Amino acid sequence: MLKMAEGKVVYITEVPKADEIRLLENEPDIMNVQQVAQLPGVAPATIRREIQRGSLECIHVGKSVRITKIALLRYVEEQN
Numbered sequence: 001m002l003k004m005a006e007g008k009v010v011y012i013t014e015v016p017k018a019d020e021i022r023l024l025e026n027e028p029d030i031m032n033v034q035q036v037a038q039l040p041g042v043a044p045a046t047i048r049r050e051i052q053r054g055s056l057e058c059i060h061v062g063k064s065v066r067i068t069k070i071a072l073l074r075y076v077e078e079q080n
Contacts, residue, residue, distance in 0.1 A: 024073070030059070030066045039072075050075065 027039070033051075037044040047067070050056040055078070057071040 024069050027069065030068050031072075033065055033067070036067045036072060 024039075028035070033044045033047045037047045047056065048065075051058050051065065051067075056067065056075045059066045059068070
């Protein structure tokens with residue numbers, strides 16, 4: 001089942017729960033490695049390592065790496 005959100009097609013399973021949205025409501029929808037690393041207080045190298053392992057999904061924009069809130073929430077959920 002699909003749902004339209006901000007002009008993009010998103011699978012219903014990808015839509016975060018209300019509690020998860022509030023967890024990061026003051027953060028941008030797409031963040032760079034440094035921003036993501038600041039949230040749990042880890043080094044940016046840790047975030048890059050998780051991306052290289054395939055544990056944390058990212059988007060490459062040229063040479064830049066971006067992580068969405070949804071990808072970060074999935075990563076956290078998988079670690080539990």
